[in-house]
Amino acid sequence: MKKKKKILIVTDDTGESFEILYAIYRFREAGMVPVVAATKKKRLNGVIHDFYPGWNTYIEKPGYLIQADVAINQVKAQDYEAMVLMGGRAPEFL
Numbered sequence: 001m002k003k004k005k006k007i008l009i010v011t012d013d014t015g016e017s018f019e020i021l022y023a024i025y026r027f028r029e030a031g032m033v034p035v036v037a038a039t040k041k042k043r044l045n046g047v048i049h050d051f052y053p054g055w056n057t058y059i060e061k062p063g064y065l066i067q068a069d070v071a072i073n074q075v076k077a078q079d080y081e082a083m084v085l086m087g088g089r090a091p092e093f094l
Contacts, residue, residue: 005032005081010072012038016088017046017063023084037075038068039094047088060089 007027011020020036027034038044046063085091 006079007032007034008075008080008083009034009036009086010038010083010094011036011044011066011068011086011088012090012093013045014047014060014088014093015044015066015086015090017048017066019086019088020046020066021064023086032081035080036066036069037072039072041068041071041074043067049088 009020009023009027024034024036036044044066046066048061048063049058050061052059085094
């Protein structure tokens, strides 16, 4: 049986919820194994960026809770085919 390819999704608290969830489900649909990595293996607080009437830019609202599968310091690069860094404010923190 062929081993499924693993894809590392790097994010943390304040990662964009919809981007993270979309990536997880699309990679699964493609037959891959998405693995969410953050600074700690914990439930992450995602955010949603949305537009508000009269504002020229987006606002940030609390989003979905997303479970991190692994802490970044436990990741072994050779175990993954690729890595994707999610948007939101998580990259600023990381």
